Amino acid sequence: MSHALVFQTDFGLVDGAVCAMYGVANTVDPSLRIFDLTHDIPQYNIWEASYRLRQTIDYWPEGTVFVSVVDPGVGSTRRSVIAKTQRNQYIITPDNGTLTHIKKIAGIKSVRVFDEAANKLPSAGESYTFYGRDIYAYTGARLAAGIIDFEQFGNNVPVDSIVELPIIPSYREKDKVIGMIDILDVRFGNLWTNIDHNLFHQLDVGHGDRLEVTIKNDTRNVYKNTMAFARSFAAVAIGEPLIYVNSLQNIGVAINQGSFAKAYNIGTGTSWHIALRKV
Numbered sequence: 328m329s330h331a332l333v334f335q336t337d338f339g340l341v342d343g344a345v346c347a348m349y350g351v352a353n354t355v356d357p358s359l360r361i362f363d364l365t366h367d368i369p370q371y372n373i374w375e376a377s378y379r380l381r382q383t384i385d386y387w388p389e390g391t392v393f394v395s396v397v398d399p400g401v402g403s404t405r406r407s408v409i410a411k412t413q414r415n416q417y418i419i420t421p422d423n424g425t426l427t428h429i430k431k432i433a434g435i436k437s438v439r440v441f442d443e444a445a446n447k448l449p450s451a452g453e454s455y456t457f458y459g460r461d462i463y464a465y466t467g468a469r470l471a472a473g474i475i476d477f478e479q480f481g482n483n484v485p486v487d488s489i490v491e492l493p494i495i496p497s498y499r500e501k502d503k504v505i506g507m508i509d510i511l512d513v514r515f516g517n518l519w520t521n522i523d524h525n526l527f528h529q530l531d532v533g534h535g536d537r538l539e540v541t542i543k544n545d546t547r548n549v550y551k552n553t554m555a556f557a558r559s560f561a562a563v564a565i566g567e568p569l570i571y572v573n574s575l576q577n578i579g580v581a582i583n584q585g586s587f588a589k590a591y592n593i594g595t596g597t598s599w600h601i602a603l604r605k606v
Contacts, residue, residue, distance in 0.1 A: 516586025
């Protein structure tokens with residue numbers, strides 16, 4: 328029995344790159360069910376690739392094979408790996424930090440490094456620039472189809488040997504909770520933080536309570552204002568800011584029917600800090 332195959336890349340859909348990956352997978356096994364996580368990861372943004380896997384993976388069944396290709400080091404000495412999660416899903420990716428959020432939050436059971444040259448699409452020839460098609464889609468399709476067995480494939484390496492990006496944990500400090508802006512809810516411009524709802528509720532807040540929100544980029548103050556903690560966007564007027572619990576059970580900051588990120592030029596990553604204090 329084959330398993331679902333899910334692709335994620337920074338390739339976009341303006342040319343034939345993703346379609347070529349589909350073609351390779353269908354050539355391996357035309358009965359495979361292939362899905363797209365996203366192909367709109369910003370170019371070379373390994374952090375966002377890592378986060379989007381974390382956003383999605385819990386909703387896919389055991390045995391699902393994810394292929395994530397955001398690979399600015401393509402053709403270099405960085406490793407190619409397959410990771411097995413605690414829920415028995417598989418992720419095939421360059422070992423460049425893409426597994427960071429999965430390791431920290433979902434958990435990884437084991438990791439195997441595999442030989443790129445020995446697992447390259449036979450028709451790829453001399454090219455060393457399209458590993459998404461020639462190595463990762465090809466290997467992912469064979470794993471999803473049951474042609475290769477994870478436990479017998481490549482070489483087992485310690486889980487702690489994989490490359491990780493720095494993550495700054497959220498924490499409570501007196502009457503505040505402090506975290507970072509992990510990612511944007513891109514289409515709507517909402518800020519998704521790494522402040523878990525349980526940590527947030529240590530402030531003893533309920534829907535309708537107002538909080539002071541402070542956002543910094545490193546040490547530079549970018550935003551400071553008060554806003555309501557709301558159950559949903561409809562709880563505040565159009566154009567008003569709000570704090571809410573997002574779909575990953577973390578705290579989000581938004582403008583109802585507007586883009587908070589664009590309004591205040593907010594970015595993401597470890598240099599972007601946010602603090603919440605009950606008023």
